[in-house]
Amino acid sequence: MADNPPVVDLRNVTFTYPPRQGAAPVLEDVSLDVQAGDFLGIIGPNGGGKTTLLKLILGLLEPDRGTVRVLGNNPVDVRDRIGYVPQYSQIDATVPANVLDIVLTGRLSRSSWGAWFGRSHVKAALAALAQTGIEDLAGRAIATLSGGQRQRVLIARALASDAQLLLLDEPTAGVDPHMEENVIDLLHQLNRRLPIVVVSHDVGFVSRHLKRVACLSRRITVHAAEEISAGVISEMYHGHVRAIRHVDECPLSDPGCEHGCDALAGHPHPHPAADASPSD
Amino acid sequence: MTQFFQDMGHNPFLLTGLLAGLAASLACGVIGPYVITRRIVFLSGAIAHMAVGGVGASLWLATMYPDALGWFRPLYGAIVVSLAAAVLIGVVHQRVAERMDTLIGALWAVGMAIGLLLIKFTPGYQTELMSYLFGNIAFIAWGQVWMILALDAIILAVVLVFHKRLLAICLDPQQAEIQGIDVLRTNILLLCLVALTVIALTQIVGLILVIALLSLPAATAAHHVGRVPAMMFLGVLISALVTTLPRIAVYGTAVAAEPAIVLAAGFVYLVSVVIRQIRHRASRSAFPG
Numbered sequence: 257m258a259d260n261p262p263v264v265d266l267r268n269v270t271f272t273y274p275p276r277q278g279a280a281p282v283l284e285d286v287s288l289d290v291q292a293g294d295f296l297g298i299i300g301p302n303g304g305g306k307t308t309l310l311k312l313i314l315g316l317l318e319p320d321r322g323t324v325r326v327l328g329n330n331p332v333d334v335r336d337r338i339g340y341v342p343q344y345s346q347i348d349a350t351v352p353a354n355v356l357d358i359v360l361t362g363r364l365s366r367s368s369w370g371a372w373f374g375r376s377h378v379k380a381a382l383a384a385l386a387q388t389g390i391e392d393l394a395g396r397a398i399a400t401l402s403g404g405q406r407q408r409v410l411i412a413r414a415l416a417s418d419a420q421l422l423l424l425d426e427p428t429a430g431v432d433p434h435m436e437e438n439v440i441d442l443l444h445q446l447n448r449r450l451p452i453v454v455v456s457h458d459v460g461f462v463s464r465h466l467k468r469v470a471c472l473s474r475r476i477t478v479h480a481a482e483e484i485s486a487g488v489i490s491e492m493y494h495g496h497v498r499a500i501r502h503v504d505e506c507p508l509s510d511p512g513c514e515h516g517c518d519a520l521a522g523h524p525h526p527h528p529a530a531d532a533s534p535s536d
Numbered sequence: 537m538t539q540f541f542q543d544m545g546h547n548p549f550l551l552t553g554l555l556a557g558l559a560a561s562l563a564c565g566v567i568g569p570y571v572i573t574r575r576i577v578f579l580s581g582a583i584a585h586m587a588v589g590g591v592g593a594s595l596w597l598a599t600m601y602p603d604a605l606g607w608f609r610p611l612y613g614a615i616v617v618s619l620a621a622a623v624l625i626g627v628v629h630q631r632v633a634e635r636m637d638t639l640i641g642a643l644w645a646v647g648m649a650i651g652l653l654l655i656k657f658t659p660g661y662q663t664e665l666m667s668y669l670f671g672n673i674a675f676i677a678w679g680q681v682w683m684i685l686a687l688d689a690i691i692l693a694v695v696l697v698f699h700k701r702l703l704a705i706c707l708d709p710q711q712a713e714i715q716g717i718d719v720l721r722t723n724i725l726l727l728c729l730v731a732l733t734v735i736a737l738t739q740i741v742g743l744i745l746v747i748a749l750l751s752l753p754a755a756t757a758a759h760h761v762g763r764v765p766a767m768m769f770l771g772v773l774i775s776a777l778v779t780t781l782p783r784i785a786v787y788g789t790a791v792a793a794e795p796a797i798v799l800a801a802g803f804v805y806l807v808s809v810v811i812r813q814i815r816h817r818a819s820r821s822a823f824p825g
Contacts, residue, residue, distance in 0.1 A: 316710075340711075352758060357707070357763065361707060361711055364712065
């Protein structure tokens, strides 16, 4: 029972990218609310408006119709309290900055003048790195990190700004399934004190781990995670969809296979029967 | 080569040439890392070439209206136009996503063409234009050395105040925007700093070749250090060596000093690339399999 105002409150939002004459709207009459403690996934086809929705929540775009309210305010005014985590590939790995430098940019709204960050800001950045478990990577160059580590750097950057809401854009894209589990564990931990919104193509991941799922394809419908069925998904994606069956025993998802199997050599590894339900 | 030091006793221009090179090294060492990280080498070249238009326009105006505008030296025209170019290019860069490459190229060429056109109407000033185009390190007056030092002071002061913002737009402009930084204004500020650095380097290597010193020392430094402050320090060092040693080395020969400086910068960069490749191969072979 939420008497508090929602963290994110979109009402009847319609948005079209310019030039607007005759163009179909990217978002049409979209209403969505995110409450404290929420763990919401947004799925849908490319061009369905997922990234546009994130930008509207961040105040980088303004709706043509309808209203967007974040933490009770105009999104632009509270932008520095929203932790936005883009795909890790957005960070150019050749930039002359180490992990700490990247995370410190999350403190810019508090300290943008001058040439260096004060001790309190460095401490906050290191604390954020500790929360994501990569404190020991603070001095490393981005180029030397794996995809999963870079993803954590961006999550730490979002946390460093004392975010009250986390928005993640495709956090598991390009991350191998083993790392994906770690990211999911981290998000669950963070969800204990932060509402989280995740945009993802990985329908299986979203419906398995998140509390609510919003299906967005110009228009939006919100389901509890268990309700997502193959019918809903294929309707959304207009056609046959192969869900990624995350079978835990598959050697490709666990590089440290305890049987000592060499997956590359094709050594047979026992799998559960194809139509058995996945164990949880 | 030793002739250089012997002649320094009776030719004051030899000293001012060295000092001007050292002074300009400060500017290009400090600004270079931003230029290569933000990938605005092309935009910087456009600013430099549009400044030629400013030089030509000043010479033409001063000749046409000697009473009213005789005081308007080509240097002022270069400063005004390069700063205006910085603002224009900054706005275009932000507002016009597609065809930006073409637009900047057009500004580059048209700006320079205007300068060359106007110089035809001011006979007798060809050599002066040449010294702006190709540099003139052999005849730098003390006043110019002070001017470069003044530009250094302005650039350093601005960098000390704005470094975090400048770095933010170089690392991730979207994140900078989310953190409340005005990306357009900071971009324009950076381009204005580039414009001032271009002016500082004009006499040393000429407007045509300025981008070599804006990018090569910083790119060389980037091979060996991983953060911007260290890149600035190393960049200043490399620029200082490259703007002074070649000058001394070719003194008395038929080789012109200004291109020698640029060639030295290029050579140092290539050697650095080779060293990096060797280091890379060595570390790979240390971990077999």
